[in-house]
Amino acid sequence: MDAKRFLLRCAVNLILLENEKVLLLLRGNTGFGDGNYGVIGGHIDGDETAREAVIREAQEEVNIHLNPECIKFVGTIHRKLSHCEYIDLFFVAESWSGLLENKEPVKHVHYKWFELNSLPHNTMPLVNTAISNYVNGIFYDEFGWDE
Template structure:
């Protein structure tokens, strides 16, 4: 019998303050190191996508976000050379606690950037997701 195709599912958080977005620079991960991304991670087994995003916000940025403070904004079907996956994107404009780098072994900088002046060294699909967010797109694909 043919094995059923499966793909990883990840969650990504756009923390927005005024017209700025919080970006983190990847470091020592083996994937896109030196490029900016957002708070993100994979869904663990036996958790829904909103709970996964709440968990990742705490693990990576040290903040507490409640379900009524995050809004699902986009779903992306993404493909690169050797894998494809589904990404859920959220926006939060409120949270509790002070943002701090909780994973200095994976991130060497957290910084706010104007949404209209993003750094050149960004993870490509994240930059595309931010652009689509600004356009109001809810579903997109990348890498096809």
């Protein structure tokens, strides 16, 4: 049988917390969500677990090391875009080692801490939904299906 199977993309996202504040990165020059705040994250590269991917992304983007035991899975969002679908996995960490540094200034203009209940107006809608879900204990959601 030569049936073409549907492929689903998967991304990992890190809600990094410190003193009830979340670290957001202002996106720039990426072609997706530029001018808006997002969280640490990216695609799973393959041959790595989701937890390994979020650890790698944290190192690549802001130069921090996460202990796998300190990363907590907090939710999934099934996201629909015009050209594809994603499963976004969200994790939370409240401890890490290393000094925060913008390691990808071409993709991130800067990073900044924000109160969980006072996100900037230009937070990516997916991220805004995910943080709200985390605060409200919602572990599964769907995004972009009504557009």
